[in-house]
Ligand SMILES: Nc1nc2c(ncn2[C@@H]2O[C@H](COP(=O)(O)OP(=O)(O)O)[C@@H](O)[C@H]2O)c(=O)[nH]1
């Protein structure tokens with residue numbers, strides 16, 4: 414699943430990209446590990462030869478948005494952003510003479526302005542399409558694809574005109590499918606990162622905290638980061654990180670929270686396979702079955718699926734190991750239709 418960094422020039426996208434990649438960034442697309450304390454605990458207990466965390470694909474190849482009023486989004490930006498499953502909007506909230514900016518630094522204006530551009534882009538598509546559907550004869554046939562599309566677009570138009578992004582709306586199945594097919598930008602999940610100055614990382618200004626609260630109310634996760642600090646943390650030896658964080662008044666790296674929120678906003682949960690040769694965290698769409706989990710590991714394992722041994726994470730943690738969990742009667746055998754729970758440890762018995 415693709416996550417795209419978007420924002421104005423010089424807002425800190427590339428700095429945050431390098432930080433989230435923890436020194437493994439190459440080019441403009443990197444598989445970024447998803448921080449997970451549960452996984453860390455499993456790894457510490459199992460001590461496997463190979464450790465493979467869950468990752469998301471972070472893309473820093475989307476054209477920066479040009480600052481200044483009256484500048485619409487470029488076609489290149491639109492084409493690139495439409496390919497993404499989630500948009501990570503980096504907003505400049507730091508002031509620095511070394512990083513020239515298009516105007517006075519104003520984080521609230523920039524956050525809202527880019528959102529408005531996304532909304533207007535979608536509104537234009539909806540209006541154009543509605544105009545054509547109004548003339549279409551098939552759109553008068555209840556139940557026809559054109560009819561359904563017309564109903565959905567009529568539902569989207571009002572909120573878009575009021576500046577409401579599609580992602581804030583409750584849509585039915587038809588609506589969600591059409592929004593996905595049209596790749597509406599304001600309908601894509603979004604996470605916002607306000608990139609504040611180093612001195613504000615631990616206690617962000619009130620106006621930014623208020624905006625974060627407002628965004629969360631409409632279902633958009635938002636955070637404060639200081640991209641250069643995050644980059645510094647990422648370069649430290651993990652053992653030295655806690656002291657450094659503490660000296661800055663932080664509990665954990667902000668980029669951890671951001672990547673975690675991105676993962677959740679993509680609708681993903683995690684299951685674990687705890688083997689001595691390899692222990693691995695696997696992303697899985699929420700609501701997926703054990704068969705789908707098996708297929709995520711390998712299509713052969715899904716084909717030869719017999720049963721899955723399942724231990725819920727809480728039971729694993731309480732017992733201290735898989736063996737102990739089994740001895741305590743906390744391991745169950747489940748079939749293909751079992752709905753995997755976030756944190757489950759699975760061992761899939763199969764014929765292959
Ligand atoms: N002082 C300060 N400089 C920053 C911060 N974030 C980014 N920069 C600097 O701003 C410039 C632009 O950052 P970059 O990540 O390349 O922005 P991009 O154009 O959005 O990719 C670089 O010189 C960064 O070092 C920050 O939080 N504080």
Ligand SMILES: [Mg+2]
Pocket residue numbers: 426427428
């Ligand atoms: Mg950049």
